[in-house]
Amino acid sequence: MIFAGTNTTAVTLEWAMSNLFNHPQVLxxxxxxxxxxxxxxxxxxxxxxxxxTIGGYDVPKNSMLFINAWAIHRDPQLWNDALKFRPERFQKCQAEAEDYGYKFMAFGLGRRACPGMALANILSFALGSMIQCFEWKRVTDKQIDSAEGNGLPMPKAEPLEVMCIARDIIHKELSSFQRNSY
Ligand code: HEM
Structure with missing residues (x-):
C-alpha cells in the first residue's frame, strides 16, 4: 500500500506540473x-x-502478461491527436469529449484494477491547491524536458525545477490562521 500509494501519486503530480508548464494555456x-x-x-x-483470447491474440495458460498502457494511451487509432496534451477531451460537457471507456487504463481495469484509484483523486485537490495558492514560473525560457527515466513508477529523467510565489489568497489564509491560533 505504501509503495503503490505514495510514489505513484508524487510522480504523477510532478508529471502534471511539467505538462502544465509546457502548456500554460491549459493551466x-x-x-x-x-x-x-x-x-x-x-x-x-x-x-x-x-x-x-485478448484483442484477437490467443494467450496460453500460465503466461505472464504485461499490458502496455503507455502505448495504448498514445495509439492514434484510439485517440484523436493522440500525442496532444488536450484536457478538454475528458470534459464530458465539451463537444470534442472522447469516449475513453476501455482505452484509458492508468489505474488498470477489471478486478485487479488499482484499489487506491478513489484515494488517488486527492491528486486533483493537491494540483488544484498548488495552482490556486501559488503563481508558478519556469526557471528558464526553455520547455520543460519531458524525457522519461527508467523505473517504476515512471519517473522524469530530469526532476522538475520551477519557481513559485504565494498568491494573495495564501497570505490571507496564513494571517487568519495566525490570528486564530492566539
Ligand atoms: C496516481 C496514483 C496511482 C496510479 C497511477 C496507480 C496505478 C495502479 C496500477 C496501474 C495498478 C495495477 C493495475 C493492473 O495491473 O491492472 C495499481 C495497483 C495497485 N494500487 Fe495503485 N495507483 C495509484 C495510487 C494508488 C494508491 C493511492 C493506493 C493505495 C493507497 C494504491 C494501491 C494499489 C494496490 C494495493 C495495487 C495492487 C492491486 C492488486 O494487485 O490487486 N494505488 N495501481
Whole structure:
C-alpha cells in the first residue's frame, strides 16, 4: 500500500506540473497527465490461469502478461491527436469529449484494477491547491524536458525545477490562521 500509494501519486503530480508548464494555456483545465504519462506504463504483471483470447491474440495458460498502457494511451487509432496534451477531451460537457471507456487504463481495469484509484483523486485537490495558492514560473525560457527515466513508477529523467510565489489568497489564509491560533 505504501509503495503503490505514495510514489505513484508524487510522480504523477510532478508529471502534471511539467505538462502544465509546457502548456500554460491549459493551466485551468489540468487533467490529462495520467493518459500521456501513466505512473505504471506496463500496469502490474498479470498471469493467465486459463487459456484466453485478448484483442484477437490467443494467450496460453500460465503466461505472464504485461499490458502496455503507455502505448495504448498514445495509439492514434484510439485517440484523436493522440500525442496532444488536450484536457478538454475528458470534459464530458465539451463537444470534442472522447469516449475513453476501455482505452484509458492508468489505474488498470477489471478486478485487479488499482484499489487506491478513489484515494488517488486527492491528486486533483493537491494540483488544484498548488495552482490556486501559488503563481508558478519556469526557471528558464526553455520547455520543460519531458524525457522519461527508467523505473517504476515512471519517473522524469530530469526532476522538475520551477519557481513559485504565494498568491494573495495564501497570505490571507496564513494571517487568519495566525490570528486564530492566539
Ligand atoms: C496516481 C496514483 C496511482 C496510479 C497511477 C496507480 C496505478 C495502479 C496500477 C496501474 C495498478 C495495477 C493495475 C493492473 O495491473 O491492472 C495499481 C495497483 C495497485 N494500487 Fe495503485 N495507483 C495509484 C495510487 C494508488 C494508491 C493511492 C493506493 C493505495 C493507497 C494504491 C494501491 C494499489 C494496490 C494495493 C495495487 C495492487 C492491486 C492488486 O494487485 O490487486 N494505488 N495501481
Amino acid at each position: 485551468e483545465k489540468a487533467k490529462q497527465t495520467l493518459r500521456l504519462c501513466p505512473a505504471a506504463p506496463l500496469l502490474l504483471s498479470h498471469f493467465s490461469k486459463n487459456e484466453c
